[in-house]
Amino acid sequence: MGSRALGIALWLLVAAVVLVAYLFVPRLISDFHSRELAGAGVFFIAIVGLNLLTGYTGQISLGHGALMAVGGYTTAALVVHEHWRDVWTIPLAGIAAGIVGFVIGLPALRLSGLYLALATFAFAIAIPSLLKKFSGLTGGGQGLRLLEDAPLQVTGLSGTVTVFGHSMTQNHFLYYLTWGLGLVGFVIAWLVVRGGAGRTFRAVRDSEVAAASAGVDLAWTKTLAFALSGVYAGVAGALLAIQVEIVNPLSFTFLLSILLLVGAVVGGLGSLGGMIVGALFVQYLPQLSTHVSTAQGVPDFVFGAAIIAVMLLLPTGVGGLLRRLARPLTTRLYLRP
Amino acid sequence: MILAFDWTQLAQQVVIGLASGGVWATLAVALVLIYRSTGVINFAQGEMAMFSTFIAWSLVEHGLSYWAAFLLTVAISFAGGVAVERAVIRPVERAPTLTVVIVTLGLFFVVNGAARWIWSPETRSLPNAFSTRPIAVGGVAFSISDLGTIAVSLAAVGLLWLFFRYTKLGLASRAAAVNPDASRLVGVRVSWMLALGWGLAAAMGAVSGMLTAPALASFDQNLMQPVLLYAFAGAVLGGLGSPLGAVVGSLLLGVLINLIGTYVNWVGTDLRLPVALAVILGVLLVRPAGLFGRPLETRV
Amino acid sequence: MPEPLLELEDVTARYGPVTALHGLSLHVDEGEAVAVLGANGAGKTTTLRAVSGIVRRAGRITFAGRSIARSSPEATARAGIAHVPEGRGTLTDLTVGENLRLGAYTRRERASVREDEQRVLSYFPRLAERRQQRAGTLSGGEQQMLALARALMLRPRLLLLDEPSLGLAPLVVAEIFRIVRELNEREGLAVLVVEQNAALALDVSARAYVLEVGRVAVEGESTKLREDEAVRRSYLGY
Numbered sequence: 001m002g003s004r005a006l007g008i009a010l011w012l013l014v015a016a017v018v019l020v021a022y023l024f025v026p027r028l029i030s031d032f033h034s035r036e037l038a039g040a041g042v043f044f045i046a047i048v049g050l051n052l053l054t055g056y057t058g059q060i061s062l063g064h065g066a067l068m069a070v071g072g073y074t075t076a077a078l079v080v081h082e083h084w085r086d087v088w089t090i091p092l093a094g095i096a097a098g099i100v101g102f103v104i105g106l107p108a109l110r111l112s113g114l115y116l117a118l119a120t121f122a123f124a125i126a127i128p129s130l131l132k133k134f135s136g137l138t139g140g141g142q143g144l145r146l147l148e149d150a151p152l153q154v155t156g157l158s159g160t161v162t163v164f165g166h167s168m169t170q171n172h173f174l175y176y177l178t179w180g181l182g183l184v185g186f187v188i189a190w191l192v193v194r195g196g197a198g199r200t201f202r203a204v205r206d207s208e209v210a211a212a213s214a215g216v217d218l219a220w221t222k223t224l225a226f227a228l229s230g231v232y233a234g235v236a237g238a239l240l241a242i243q244v245e246i247v248n249p250l251s252f253t254f255l256l257s258i259l260l261l262v263g264a265v266v267g268g269l270g271s272l273g274g275m276i277v278g279a280l281f282v283q284y285l286p287q288l289s290t291h292v293s294t295a296q297g298v299p300d301f302v303f304g305a306a307i308i309a310v311m312l313l314l315p316t317g318v319g320g321l322l323r324r325l326a327r328p329l330t331t332r333l334y335l336r337p
Numbered sequence: 338m339i340l341a342f343d344w345t346q347l348a349q350q351v352v353i354g355l356a357s358g359g360v361w362a363t364l365a366v367a368l369v370l371i372y373r374s375t376g377v378i379n380f381a382q383g384e385m386a387m388f389s390t391f392i393a394w395s396l397v398e399h400g401l402s403y404w405a406a407f408l409l410t411v412a413i414s415f416a417g418g419v420a421v422e423r424a425v426i427r428p429v430e431r432a433p434t435l436t437v438v439i440v441t442l443g444l445f446f447v448v449n450g451a452a453r454w455i456w457s458p459e460t461r462s463l464p465n466a467f468s469t470r471p472i473a474v475g476g477v478a479f480s481i482s483d484l485g486t487i488a489v490s491l492a493a494v495g496l497l498w499l500f501f502r503y504t505k506l507g508l509a510s511r512a513a514a515v516n517p518d519a520s521r522l523v524g525v526r527v528s529w530m531l532a533l534g535w536g537l538a539a540a541m542g543a544v545s546g547m548l549t550a551p552a553l554a555s556f557d558q559n560l561m562q563p564v565l566l567y568a569f570a571g572a573v574l575g576g577l578g579s580p581l582g583a584v585v586g587s588l589l590l591g592v593l594i595n596l597i598g599t600y601v602n603w604v605g606t607d608l609r610l611p612v613a614l615a616v617i618l619g620v621l622l623v624r625p626a627g628l629f630g631r632p633l634e635t636r637v
Numbered sequence: 638m639p640e641p642l643l644e645l646e647d648v649t650a651r652y653g654p655v656t657a658l659h660g661l662s663l664h665v666d667e668g669e670a671v672a673v674l675g676a677n678g679a680g681k682t683t684t685l686r687a688v689s690g691i692v693r694r695a696g697r698i699t700f701a702g703r704s705i706a707r708s709s710p711e712a713t714a715r716a717g718i719a720h721v722p723e724g725r726g727t728l729t730d731l732t733v734g735e736n737l738r739l740g741a742y743t744r745r746e747r748a749s750v751r752e753d754e755q756r757v758l759s760y761f762p763r764l765a766e767r768r769q770q771r772a773g774t775l776s777g778g779e780q781q782m783l784a785l786a787r788a789l790m791l792r793p794r795l796l797l798l799d800e801p802s803l804g805l806a807p808l809v810v811a812e813i814f815r816i817v818r819e820l821n822e823r824e825g826l827a828v829l830v831v832e833q834n835a836a837l838a839l840d841v842s843a844r845a846y847v848l849e850v851g852r853v854a855v856e857g858e859s860t861k862l863r864e865d866e867a868v869r870r871s872y873l874g875y
Contacts, residue, residue: 060435110622117378118573119618125566126611133608258442265439297453297558304446308425311440315432505742512728512739519726522689523791524714524743 022179026172034175035243036283041178042240044279047263048182048189048272049232054261055269056193057225058205063104063120065256066127067230069247070097071237076144076247077137079153086146086153086242087177093238094231101230105223124257128249143248146241154245178239185232190272192228201225266310268319277318281310348477350599351592356483356552357567358591359490363545364561364568365575365583366494367538372577374514374534375426377437381444383565385421386542388448389414390550390560391456393543394463403464407547411540418539422532430528452558460555466548486548493544494584497537510534566610567594574617576627586628590617640702642667642827643688643718643795648696649851650680650687657683658694659851665795668825670818672838672859675848681831682723684848685797688829689713689720701794715743719793723800725784729773733764736772736783740790750790757789760816778809785813789820796820798830802837810834814841839863 026034050064071093078084078092107119131138138144146154155161161173168176192198203211204221212218241247259282267278285306289299314321364386371379389410396406425444429437467485471478501507512520513530521527542561549564550556567590568583575586594613601612621627641664650658658680665671673681686692688700690710698706705713714720719740728736737757741750758765761782767775772783781801788796798817802810818841820826832838839845839859847855847868855868862868 054435060438107618107622110625115573115621115625115627118570118614118621121569122611122614122618125614126608129608129611262439262442265435269433269435295454296458297450297455299450300446301450301454304443304448304450307443308440308447311432311436311443312425312428315429315436317436505738508731508735508739509742512731515730516726516728518691518710519722519728520739521691521710522714522720522722522726523740523787524711525739526711 018183022183026168026175031169031171034169035171038171038174038178038239038243040279040283041175041182042236042243043260043263043283044182044276045178045185045239046233046236046260047267047275047278047282048185049229049236050260050264051267051269051272051275052189052192052201052232053225053229054264055271056198056201056205057222059222059225060117060261061120061226061229062117062254062257062261063122063124063127064229064233064260065252065254065258066120066124067097067101067104067233068237068240068256069127069131069252070100070230071234072241072247072251073131073138073144073237074234075238075241076146079146080139080144080149081137083150083153085155087155090181090235090238090242093241094234097234097237098227098231101233102223102227105226105230120257121254124254127252131249131252139248141249143246143251145246147245155242174243178243181235181239185235186272186275189232193272197224262307266307266314266317268314268317268322271317271319271322273322274317274319345477346599347596349479350595352479352483352487354592354595355588356486356591357595358571358588359487360545360548361564361567361571361591362584362587363490363493363541363548364564365572365587366497366580367541367545368568368572369577369580369583370534370538370541372572373580374510374531375437376434377441378569379444379538380438380441380565381448382441382538382542383561383568384445384448384452385414385418385539386546386564387558387561388452389417389539389543390463390546390556391452391558393547394461394550395456397463403466403551407466407544410547411543414543415536415540417536419532419536421539422535426531426535427528430531449558456558458557460557462553462555463547463550466551482552486552489548490544493541494580497541498580500537506533563610567591567613570610570614570617574620574627576629579627579629582627582629641665642669642701643829644697644699645684645688646697648684648687648694648698650683650692650694652683652692657692657851658687660696661687661848661852663846663853663856665827665829667794668821668827669844670821670828670830670842672835672842672845673829673831673848674835674838674845675854677833678850679848680851681848682799683851685720685722685799685829685831688797689718691720691722714791717791717794718797719788719791719795720797721784721788721799721801723803725780727772727775727780727783727787729771731772732768733770733772733775733783734768736787737764737768737790740787741792743791753790753792757786760789760819761786778805778813781805781809781813782816785816793826795827795829798828800831800833802832802834810837817841836863 025037029037046064046068050061053059053061074093074096075086075089078089079086104120104123107116111119132141155173160167161170163173163176200216200221203214203216204218208218240251244251263278263282264275266281268274286299286303289302292298292302364382367382368378371377392413393406393410396409397403401409421444425440426437429440465482467482470481472481472484501511509520509525510530510533513525513527514534517527545564546561550560568587571587571590572583574590575582575584590613593616594609597612598609643665645664646662647660648658648662649656649660661680661684673684675681683692687694688698690708690713694706696706698704700716700718705716708716728739731739737754741753744750763779764783764786767779772780775783801813814837817828817830821828830838830842839862842859844857845859845862846853855862
């Protein structure tokens with residue numbers, strides 16, 4: 001048997017394990033915990049998208065929380081104002097955030113590094129005030145309430161949801177929906193990274209000058225990466241809106257952008273597999289911190305200390321660790337004569 | 338649009354803008370000090386400044402005068418900055434830039450959490466550093482407090498400049514920032530120079546915090562978050578690599594924001610920062626390295 | 638026989654997975670000028686880096702009777718080794734005067750530093766005229782002179798020179814080597830110079846080593862190496 005076939009078999013095995021885990025995890029945990037896991041799925045999708053941009057193209061974004069806001073508000077506005085069924089708004093939310101991502105990617109044509117970070121930062125800071133300003137569409141400081149204003153469009157409000165003949169609780173539905181989209185997004189990201197576009201992205205990250213002289217259209221590549229990453233953030237934002245059934249300016253603060261970046265770096269930039277750890281990290285750590293003590297400030301202190309500790313122990317994130325662990329295995333599989 | 342233009346009001350608003358810009362400038366210089374030597378924006382700089390301000394508040398509560406507390410806090414903050422660098426930054430000295438950035442984000446939560454843990458979250462206030470009387474200059478009334486704030490921030494920045502320009506240690510830390518390898522070969526302990534930079538940055542931040550707090554009726558642990566945003570914007574406007582640029586950028590930003598807030602009604606208070614950031618972006622699109630920065634060398 | 642000033646014994650050095658020195662041994666006596674020759678990639682620059690501690694190394698390295706095998710670049714500089722690196726390492730943002738002051742960073746006595754500055758500048762009159770100028774505005778030759786002058790401000794016992802002729806006009810190179818010879822002969826400064834230009838290096842040095850893939854292939858007195866037809870053809874290429 002060729003080592004190539006062995007490699008493929010290994011990948012199929014991993015895929016099967018992931019699929020089985022996806023299908024059966026809700027049976028092992030409580031209803032409430034599936035909802036929390038669905039929350040982690042939102043982070044997962046946004047972080048995979050951010051990783052495409054930051055990990056593979058080297059563009060730092062401090063504004064991905066704002067792109068999630070675009071997605072979340074698109075969903076909420078369509079549901080509340082246009083009476084769309086909530087789940088069908090997801091594609092449109094992705095497209096809307098993708099377009100906005102493309103537009104904020106435009107300064108990337110001229111700016112690089114921290115200056116681009118400032119541009120995205122400006123966007124993240126501006127979004128809450130803009131949302132309040134255009135209150136006709138966004139409901140101002142109150143935000144939009146899916147549950148109160150358009151209860152008929154909220155999937156699973158009656159208690160159960162029936163998908164392909166299986167009926168399940170709303171929380172299980174949210175879990176399957178979020179992680180289902182998460183897995184699809186992951187596979188797409190994986191294909192992008194493996195393919196020609198991924199090679200171009202990495203070339204831009206490693207050296208803009210060298211990439212340009214090899215014929216890579218820098219401007220196009222960067223804005224494309226921004227747009228693609230925006231689609232992920234938009235879908236994540238839409239799912240967040242569907243899960244919490246309300247959007248307001250406080251749902252998408254600068255802190256959210258920061259959490260996404262922390263998740264991506266903890267997961268390991270340039271590694272897609274690590275993103276799942278990054279997502280669980282930012283979803284669960286703030287909660288776990290409150291177990292240490294609920295005294296004022298202590299949870300934040302613990303959360304920050306955990307971030308620092310992870311960075312000191314794993315400077316390249318979980319992904320870097322996985323790569324190091326996997327190397328002997330893959331070397332053995334591929335290099336044995 | 339504006340029928341009778343009021344020059345007195347313009348002069349007053351410019352001075353008010355310079356006073357806030359001066360406070361931002363001290364924090365912006367702190368950001369630049371660390372950026373220049375490590376290529377990293379320290380997201381915890383504002384929180385460290387807030388922590389310093391709370392130390393000053395405690396000292397005042399224990400009976401020290403504002404200015405005695407001021408000087409003591411600057412010294413404590415310097416030591417604290419050095420200690421933070423040794424404890425959490427030095428271990429990631431050779432890690433990717435973004436790793437260091439995330440460490441400073443972690444530091445943000447740690448310092449903020451610690452401050453709320455140590456000092457209860459109720460609001461408090463610092464005594465006024467300056468007389469609240471107005472003073473007339475050429476027929477226009479200015480607040481002494483604004484003028485004093487401008488003077489103190491410029492003095493702090495000036496002292497720092499003298500240190501870098503005229504002392505051996507200052508020379509060595511400049512050298513270590515621009516060319517660490519060559520500096521090592523003449524015996525400069527580069528790693529300690531980074532710690533020195535963190536110490537000085539923390540001290541500058543302390544000045545910034547202690548000038549921000551008395552101007553407010555009350556303050557809490559979120560004191561420095563907006564200041565950090567403005568300082569970051571000012572530093573980028575001036576060109577991140579240049580301390581002088583950071584000062585000029587912050588002063589310009591202070592005046593700009595204050596004038597926009599005063600004369601463009603549509604903007605109001607909420608949109609001041611976004612509008613200012615948009616202006617900066619416009620500047621950056623024309624001059625990608627900021628007003629004073631030299632274009633970065635691109636390595637192939 | 639007196640103990641050598643600098644001694645390397647069985648030194649290895651690596652850049653990541655690539656080994657650049659495979660057990661190299663050499664020595665420099667007090668006041669002696671020694672040249673290290675060899676093709677590109679033979680390990681010449683790495684030899685100097687191993688001495689000053691820029692590259693990770695293993696083996697025995699002693700300087701003035703003390704081991705420096707584990708010393709950092711800062712520490713070797715403080716011990717009295719001045720390294721003028723490849724590409725000069727001038728601090729282009731600082732002025733010429735500041736570069737010189739920085740050279741004396743490890744020294745405490747102000748008066749003698751000021752004296753030294755006068756003495757060093759007497760070797761390089763062109764730098765004296767440009768003290769207030771930013772080093773980045775100097776020509777390549779002037780920058781090389783500044784790097785040399787800055788190294789002297791350390792009051793070193795040993796000078797490590799990496800390719801001082803690189804990219805410079807022949808006249809400037811001749812001037813620099815004249816000064817190096819003068820420092821060696823008049824002030825008794827020990828010099829370890831790495832050079833592509835073998836003729837020049839053999840001219841200024843008393844002894845020389847020829848490296849080949851990280852080891853010493855040939856060593857001997859410079860005058861003899863210069864006349865040795867076989868060495869000249871196979872190693873020095875002229």
